[in-house]
Amino acid sequence: xSPVRRTPPAHPPRVPVREHRVEVLGSTTAYAEYGAADxxxxxxxxxxxxGDHHGLEPIAARLAPRRMIVPDLPxxxxxxxxxxxxxxxxxxxxxxxxxxxxxxxxxxxVLLGHSFGSIVVAASLAQQRSEMSAGDRRPDIVVxxxxxxxxxxxxxxxxxxxxxxxxxxxxxxxxxxxxxxxxRNPAIVRVMSVAMAKTRDRRLRAWIHDQHDRYFSAFAxxxxxLEAFRASVSHDxxxxxxxxxxxxxLIVADRDDITPLAAQRRLRTLFPDARLHVIENVGHLVxxxxxxxxxxxxxxxxxxxxGGPSTTARAGSSQDAGSPHDAGSSQAxxxxxx
Numbered sequence: 001x002s003p004v005r006r007t008p009p010a011h012p013p014r015v016p017v018r019e020h021r022v023e024v025l026g027s028t029t030a031y032a033e034y035g036a037a038d039x040x041x042x043x044x045x046x047x048x049x050x051g052d053h054h055g056l057e058p059i060a061a062r063l064a065p066r067r068m069i070v071p072d073l074p075x076x077x078x079x080x081x082x083x084x085x086x087x088x089x090x091x092x093x094x095x096x097x098x099x100x101x102x103x104x105x106x107x108x109x110v111l112l113g114h115s116f117g118s119i120v121v122a123a124s125l126a127q128q129r130s131e132m133s134a135g136d137r138r139p140d141i142v143v144x145x146x147x148x149x150x151x152x153x154x155x156x157x158x159x160x161x162x163x164x165x166x167x168x169x170x171x172x173x174x175x176x177x178x179x180x181x182x183x184r185n186p187a188i189v190r191v192m193s194v195a196m197a198k199t200r201d202r203r204l205r206a207w208i209h210d211q212h213d214r215y216f217s218a219f220a221x222x223x224x225x226l227e228a229f230r231a232s233v234s235h236d237x238x239x240x241x242x243x244x245x246x247x248x249x250l251i252v253a254d255r256d257d258i259t260p261l262a263a264q265r266r267l268r269t270l271f272p273d274a275r276l277h278v279i280e281n282v283g284h285l286v287x288x289x290x291x292x293x294x295x296x297x298x299x300x301x302x303x304x305x306x307g308g309p310s311t312t313a314r315a316g317s318s319q320d321a322g323s324p325h326d327a328g329s330s331q332a333x334x335x336x337x338x
Contacts, residue, residue: 015064020032023102024099025083027074029071029079030077032060033069037106040107040108041067042109045113045117047072048115049115049232051077051216052073053217055211056114062291062292074087076218087223087228093127093232097124108302110140118144118237119236122147144248146285147251147264147267154292186213187212197285248274249274249277249298251294252264252277253290256282256283256284258284261278
């Protein structure tokens with residue numbers, strides 16, 4: 001089958017964007033709100049490492065008129081760093097729980113995390129469960145896009161992760177101004193972007209690079225980035241999966257260089273209630289390269305779970321990689337190597 005060429009999502013559906021600020025744990029969190037304020041479904045979307053809310057805009061815009069709330073992680077985008085805390089997973093998990101409580105939610109609550117955001121989402125839910133915090137609102141369903149499902153250092157391109165470790169180590173060893181400049185170096189940002197993009201479509205690649213050029217260096221200071229990087233390579237979703245009993249939709253890619261497909265299939269079995277959708281010929285940038293397909297999977301998941309408890313198989317059941325929950329693989333990839 002000839003691969004279908006995806007149209008660059010440079011101009012996602014036009015929806016009003018409302019910008020807000022809220023005090024969370026002693027610092028200001030900036031967030032964007034899309035869709036109807038009184039919608040019967042509210043999403044909270046958590047972006048990945050070094051990005052900000054713009055990265056999830058292609059998905060958020062397509063999910064409107066449902067209400068989309070997309071914060072900038074503390075220390076990134078327009079959000080202030082965490083006050084008096086290291087930017088580790090424990091702190092980000094605590095922040096997310098506090099953010100959800102600080103922003104009034106309407107209707108069904110869907111919590112979505114992409115990449116590093118998937119770890120933050122999973123850790124926050126596991127943390128809440130462990131602390132028996134019945135007062136916190138938990139989501140009705142959870143969506144993880146390109147989840148970090150296994151230790152990053154063991155991924156198929158672990159050598160590049162080790163190069164990244166050296167890069168961030170060097171940024172920490174240099175004087176403050178030089179280290180900060182290295183982290184924001186446009187040439188290095190472009191190398192990262194080229195390595196992650198899998199599409200052959202030149203327009204789409206150009207748009208992805210532009211997005212990274214614009215938003216991949218919007219962080220408060222050197223310490224924030226270094227601390228968040230350490231957090232991103234020191235934890236993964238598999239640590240927390242067993243403590244998340246909400247219905248979970250995993251949206252993964254067969255060419256993801258950070259978590260291989262075999263590890264994603266294993267990750268699905270660690271949740272009490274999860275299903276897996278594989279997008280073919282895409283890597284770690286599903287939110288950029290396949291936002292329409294990801295949106296369709298999310299909407300189908302919403303419909304599937306609308307009637308109450310999920311009817312999908314529990315982990316460890318007889319359903320395997322050929323089950324309907326793993327058979328939603330797309331044939332609409334762009335094909336070929338980047």
